[in-house]
Amino acid sequence: MSAGSPATRVVIIDSGGANIASLRYALARLGHQSRLSSDPDEISGATHVILPGVGAAAAAMEQLRSRGLDQLIPRLTRPLLGICLGMQLLFEHSAEDDARCLGILPGGAGRLPGGSGLPVPHMGWNQLELCASSPLFNGVSSGDWCYFVHSYAVPVAPATLATSTYGIRFSAVAGQANFFGTQFHPERSGVTGARILANFLALD
């Protein structure tokens, strides 16, 4: 399938407040138009669903619950990619405001420990360490750099596909069945990020 395939209907879930301009531009560079929506029918009809997220876990979950999306998302059968907070929401819980999350993947997010020379939020380029094979990793290798902006992270869990290290080793990419997540921002992670997005969009 070519990158410019018109067959994709990419829907970005509107969980309120998230700045998604750079994500939409990244999808457009790969030849895919996208729609921002919180409409259950539109989300169910998508070929690919992206759950972005900037902000706090509890507030984002509240937004999803208000539209019944907390029930809908776990039942989706098409490929879904959670980005940053959106990845953390796929797990059971987050220490951020002690929020109950979607519960699709086992485990949860805790606060980054930080420490001397490791300010939180962690903002910057870090290297991936791949620890499982995944269709998202076509053309991606351990040592490739991605751009992170986060204060919370999911420790290594059964669904972890790649890790990164910032004081602790944490899940940089997670996935199980049709649900995937990246703690980094693929839309701002140069060539590596673009490859991972393209690999996601090529999933059937």
Add this chain to the structure above:
Amino acid sequence: MELARRYRDEGADELVFYDITASPEGRSVDRRWVSEVASVLDIPFCVAGGIRSIADAEEVLNFGADKISVNSPALQDPGLINELARRFGTQCVVIGIDSFESGGEYQVYQYTGDPDRTRDSGRRTSDWVREVQLRGAGEVVLNCMNQDGVREGYDIEQLTRVRRLCNVPLIASGGAGSAMHFADVFRKAAVDGALAASVFHKRILGIPALKDYLHDQGIEVRR
């Protein structure tokens, strides 16, 4: 736009656009331009220039910036830093500081985009660095004015002093003229990033060659 594409392709780790005449001219950065640049970039994009309110910041972020950098308006109204951090998170809020040394004292200058309006803000650099962090700055860009534009090296002495006070990422600005200057500032002042403009714009230094040099010097860089 051509520069944005070139730096993206050459491996810049972040692009910062400073519309330095915006504040002194009482306007803010061109939104259409922000969105055009954001649409070609696949690296973090920070925008600075006359962002004076939550509404200004929101617009710039909605048009595709990842971070906003505030300088003169924060000096005018320091509470703006708290508001921006509360609304958008500290990770979005970069504080730019223009610091000028005179008689052994480092002072913060304002409206440096216009030589006729540039003035001492009446604040000591060390005090302001501490205050902006307490108010929610997620990153500090320290532009050392005495070195700015002369390409004789970063102000290692001042950056080292500020590094001790600064617990958020610190970006060095002003003075880059050679690859060695970058190695020096990372090693001696332990900054998190180094910003440069003219040395790249004028192709005195290429980003890939710079990164190869830093790597050979044992400094970890994304290549």
